[in-house]
Amino acid sequence: MEKETIDDFIRFVDYHHFPETSMTVACITLHCGFSVIGYSSCVDPKEFSEQLGRMWAFQDARDKVSEFVAYNRSEEAYTKALSDNK
Numbered sequence: 001m002e003k004e005t006i007d008d009f010i011r012f013v014d015y016h017h018f019p020e021t022s023m024t025v026a027c028i029t030l031h032c033g034f035s036v037i038g039y040s041s042c043v044d045p046k047e048f049s050e051q052l053g054r055m056w057a058f059q060d061a062r063d064k065v066s067e068f069v070a071y072n073r074s075e076e077a078y079t080k081a082l083s084d085n086k
Contacts (some may be wrong), residue, residue: 023055028061036064
């Protein structure tokens, strides 16, 4: 079996840019239905780029997904080790 990548867990992504701000939010929804939110913002709203806002918000959310996946894999290994020692 091939190893899954973080992107394999992602079902879809929604983005929202709050009008008159430089705040962008990315909501990653995983195949299991769990959602993770990432944010991006720039100091000067005049320099706001929707493309960059989405990129950084997605990266922020994806980093959080990575943490959840790492935790889940660690928990699975720990549970397996416990059951193997019985």
